[in-house]
Amino acid sequence: MKNILCLLAVFLLYTAASAQNSLIGKIASKEKNQPIPATVYIPQLEKGTAADFDGNYKLNNIPDGNYNVVFSSLGYATISKKISFSNNQEITENLQLEESAVEMEEVIVSTPFHKLQSDNVMKVERVSTEDLNSSGAVTLADGIKNIAGVDLITTGTGIGKPVIRGLSSNRVLTYTQGVRLENQQFGDEHGLGVNEAGVESVEVIKGPASLLYGSDALGGVLYLNPEKFAIGGETHADLSSTYFSNTRGTSTNLGVKTSGEKLKFLARGSYSEFSDYKSGADYRLTNSRFNEKDLKTGVQYLGTKFKSTLRYNYNRSNIGIAEEVGQQTRSKSLELPFQEIDNHILSFDNTVFFNNSSLDIKAGYLFNDRREFDDDPATAALRMKLNTINYDIKYNLPELGKFETIIGLQGMFQNNKNEGEEILIPDANTTDVGVLGTSHYHLEKLDLQAGIRFDSRKIESEAARNPLEDDFIPALDKTFTSFTAALGAKLGLFENFSTRINFASGFRAPNLAELTSNGVHEGTNRYEKGNENLTNEQNFQADLSLEYRNEHIELFANGFYNAVNNYIFISPTDETIDDTQVFDYLQNDAMLYGGEFGFHLHPHPLDWLHLESSFETVTGKLSNDDYLPLIPANSLRNTFRVELNDGKLRKNSFAFITLENTFDQKNVSNFETRTGGYSLLSAGIESSFQIQKVLLKVGLNGTNLTDKEYVSHLSRFKPDGIFNIGRSINVNLKIEI
Template sequence: MQNKFAFVVFLLIGMATTAQNELKGTITSKQTGTPIMGTVYIPQLEKGTAADFDGNYTLKNIPDGNYTIIFSYLGYSTVSLKLNFIGNNIFTEDMQMVESAVEMEEVIVSTPFHKLQSENVMKVERVSTSELNSAGAVTLADGIKNIPGVDIISTGEGIGKPVIRGLSSNRVLTYTQGVRLENQQFGDEHGLGINEAGVESVEVIKGPASLLYGSDALGGVLYLNPEKFAPFNETHGDISSSYFSNTLGTSTNLGVKTSGKKLKFLSRGSYSSFSDYKTGADYRVTNSRFNEKDFKTGIQYLGTKFKSTVRYNYNRSNIGIADEIGEQTKSTKLELPFQEIDNHILSLDNTLFLKNSSLDLKMGYLFNDRREFEDDPTLAALRMQLTTFNYDLKYNLPDFGKFETIVGLQGMFQNNKNKGEEILIPDANTTDVGILATSHYHLEKLDLQAGVRFDSRKIKSEAARSIEDSDYIPALDKTFTSFTAALGGKVDLSELTSVRLNFASGFRAPNLAELTSNGIHEGTNRYERGNYNLNNEQNFQTDLSLEYRNEHLEFFVNGFYNAVKNYIFISPTNEIIDDTPVYDYLQDDAKLYGGEMGFHLHPHPLDWLHFESSFETVTGKLQNDDYLPLIPANSIQNTFRVEFEDGKTRKKSSAFITLKNIFDQTNISDFETRTGGYSLLSAGVESSFKIDKFLLKVGLNGTNLTDKKYVAHLSRFKPEGIFNIGRSVNFSLKLEF
């Protein structure tokens, strides 16, 4: 079988052309005709260049193929066009760009056809990690909660789990380095395990994405884009450090990258350490301290017929487990109990360029070693080792008229092993296989996209504990299958107004905890009993969005209705086992509905002035009209921001002030309590200075500036009445060279 596979690969390589094409031209302003030092970028190749002072650009060594070319420059509308390169030719494309007060568009990577947001059928939220850090985010999870429609289930400052429109845990899939992240997402106290250093941007798909990603993408996808390699024949480096006054925390990272004609390399390391956070009630939450080490590296080869990228990420997180207020200290040394988590991610991304098509193969190897120390700092009471291999093979067919089509095969092999005395889930193997096909149809004012998919997931677990024990877990051998589909369209009603309408189905196979749990889960203070007879969760969501933009104003409104069949939830019983309340996993149909709306005012010619406002709401109910748990409260956020491009020495400056109002959450499940509303004020300034060949960035920001005492509805410390973090003044310094 392996020999046959190798023969097919070499046959395809032999079919690939050895041609080297070249793209050149000039970039000018359509209004004035003056040259523009714009950027030219080919997303499929991760290859780009910048025009010179006269607006001239040249991009060499382009393989044969049909590629999207992106022209962008600050203050001008981003332009996307497709060119077919063939036959070792020189292609000329002179671009006239139109001035615009709208911020530059980026290519959306999480959707299959790599479109600009304005061309995408599916609305995807995208934000850079530099923006999150400028707003005072302590961790990556802490930053994403400010994206409309996104929140986090938090356990202090060290652990945050994404929530997209009311769905979380195994209903939200995270992708990093182009592969799905697997790190025991079933646990509320299990965080992302990804450091923001070396992550360039975050994309959020809000809604079923099972067509693209399979099981566990029923609620949406959090897609983390790694930092880009250096441009051709350039070497860059940077070092940065941040200080957070509330936790006396520090975070430092160092990165270098270099690029030659065909080979590119990058490497980045970071270290963070935080003491117990201080609440607005003037006490510190004992043992909420944590520290994190992170290392990322990558190498890329780009030839005329083949592109290959290898990336590796190692993350060690040490997180204190806080459960009550005790000794008040500023120490960063962990106390019992605490978690120690190692996360290894190795990814390989290969693209074979054919004449008018391409073959993409992504593979990932992940190893998650999760340890929990309770009484002895040298002996883990709980230790779970999760090994995952996943693959994603896609063939981009030659364009047929206005149609772009992709067919694909995806899969995963996963093994869970217990090495400690405590068992939350049994030893098990999980095998996924999925096939898909999707097409995009493009006209001048209309884009349509549709696709279908079939998946199979097999879960086989071993028995755990003795059959005579009351907490015995029997062996499991089950297979779950599902068909999913999606249909969407984007229509430009006018030059300024567009509408998106999407229909999508998704599914999620029950996880091991839901199927097999039988014992006390210390992290949640519950005795949890799984249900062997659980079925797939299956949902169907309708999503409608309206967008309007001119040179002064951008406005959007998104609405969704999500019907979930066989929604799995945990429900309290009247039983007590070992002085712990018993909860059972049950199923019922559910519905979630709501949306987001907002505007961005940037009055021309005062392009430096920005006012942004957004509102988000979601309601979740079971079929009997009982409310679902862990649904975020409604909120409204207003931001006033100024940005200046200053000149020769001070290159760029910005300042912001944000007020976020979170409303009362009274729509609660049977085992939740209402949460009062509160307001959080934050502000910050940032400037960058050009000093010889160095760029120095200095930032100062503050969060919860009024030192408000509050408890977030999705805080896992809420049952103990422990407040969230109080005022923090943060300082950052970054040197690029």
């Protein structure tokens, strides 16, 4: 023990005595040389500052190393510069920013080299949670369906599962607080389990990301960035509340954060409550009500040799299980049957800085406690406890010329335990191990990125139920392995025009439900039979992205072709058990293809005027030409938006009107029916006012303003002919100090 204490004392003394670098300078506009109070931020350190009104800035306590420093301000083009720090240097960096009608760029966190989107080889969609809420989204899942190429499988307004280019469930991996989210996501009626409060932005990788994240990232990744800590020396607090007329729902959250030079802290709590939603046909779907409590907190320490961030999130969701249009009520009290779900997420993110390299060590512990109450509100008929420990170790090697290289080790230990009478999947342990290497090569007009990875997943399940009964589930012991690789290039051969070409392979090991199910799944009203002989899904996807932008217009076209070998799907049989139709899990090769196309018009000098349009399409087929189930219909989205950012009292304002046209879905699987098209109109207005040190934001928006009667093809209530949510007028108020 004495030796350990001595070593710790020496380490602390070494840290205290280590060199502290600083960055100083002045930021001005290129056109008029006027000072700009821009933001200076180092993403890898999560450290930043704001220039004063004279454009002067200073950033202290920077560890030795090479970092991308991002300079940004509203109305100006963002600049990212690689700067080397060592030996107690004070580096001066004076910059001139060019005026730009293009919105400020942000650093993409979900890809390994943390670059601006304009420098990223892989096309990643990024949107702030604030923008999603301003569009009238009820939940975080509800908001992400506004991103081109992303849709949602819904169970009312309380449950939504993301769909990326036609792939969903365990084929889409969700990351939050830097760790993979595990919450029994195999179920159609299992939602995200993450509240939008305390989530700063959402990044979507559309395509295989197994190289970076392993199994379950075959279809893409939904990456939730937690809110940033306050700038050093500042303390902030905010309170916001939103009212939704359709469900008479309210969502309120309160946050506070404070930062010193090295130590930072934040905390945020929220509560949401909704009654049954009313459809465009003027009836309410009985027991579609839900409520949610959420707490997020975090602490961060940044020294001259290491950075540590500890975050914790607790979420309690109570969700009614809607079955029919029954008693019409505006009550928010849950009725039987309902789900009660607890999610605990603890993440510990550490970075050790060396002179010209760094080591990232992330660890996460997640506990998901899912309970379903059928007849007795005091006793759960189904209760599944899921404990997950995952880790992610990456070493950023010293740069070799134009090469940046990362090698890594990732893994997961997971235990599923049943404590209820009903059993969907047996008690089981899952162990993942993956090793990877990836490199980025940068030239003036060309960026290349490549990588390779090997994964192993071992699933061990226990036997369940009586061996003499038909619903017996035998024990299982299987191991799945896979090699995956990716190669991509970004070319800027012509002025204002860029091209991205990416080739990537991905894989997904079968989940427990697909391997071991043998019984009625109440949430889907199916008798599901698993198949222990299922093998890996393995895919290869080619992406082509074209983008043109100038001071007046941005044009984009993204196309993809995705070939999936041994695609796993559930198929109905002629057999019935206990008056319930039996469904089997089968495999066949499949292909998906389509893309997203659109433009953004912002004519200069009318920079306050924006016209955005996007079209998305995806087709999914099995090798026998049967269509895949749960493929989103083609859609066209047009938005007219006005933004005003000047004024002493009124800091900024915007107004928008959006028309979303969803076309007929005629390409349906054997057990689906066609879905008619529909058009939804939404609009909103928001303004913020600076009153001394208080910022007040007031917003009003409406969704489905024409109160359209419609059914989404991806609604789980479609077979029952139940319409989606009707008109909702929403009012939000936010106070920041």
